[in-house]
Amino acid sequence: MRSNIGFSGDAGERVGFWTFVDRSFTGADLDLAISRYSIGLGEVGPLGYLTAALEVIGFCAGGWLVYEILKKSPWCASCQAYFRTIAQKKSYFATFDQFEDYWEGTGSLETPEAEALVAGEYSDRVDVGGAVYLLTDFRGCRGCGDRLMSDSGQVHVAGKWKVSLEIERNVPIPKGFNVERFVQADPPSPVAEAAM
């Protein structure tokens, strides 16, 4: 592969881009520093590619993990702060129809009917195919006091609970909505930890 972009090599000659990349990785001296002594092991050769590849993989994996964690932590733009969890609630729905009725009825919490739905008891665990488990985090911003209901769901498939990316949302909680009733002394852990 040839490139029009030239770089200065060690000897001052102009080299192609990929030659430059090759030299950057494989020409790096691998020095083993022990205490005050430095033992030069010379050029690392193909090992340089492996090192570079591992660095790229490590960077991406770390970034992905941070992204996954932050994605689940809603951010208050006006206060520049993450919402913190005030209370948690776990719900089980034996069939997708039951879950859908709940999900659609609580997409907005502005009505007394929606509030009553959220306040309902759905804590009896059901481990049957097609059942839905819903973990609800009631969150608040320390700065402005805004609150959010964060739902994330799992579906029981082939004997196991599987995280569903479709069952995820954040719903604003209106003033006057009683979140404190969901505060428990010992918050439940997500079902996945118990099932796997």
Ligand SMILES: [Zn+2]
């Ligand atoms: Zn805020």
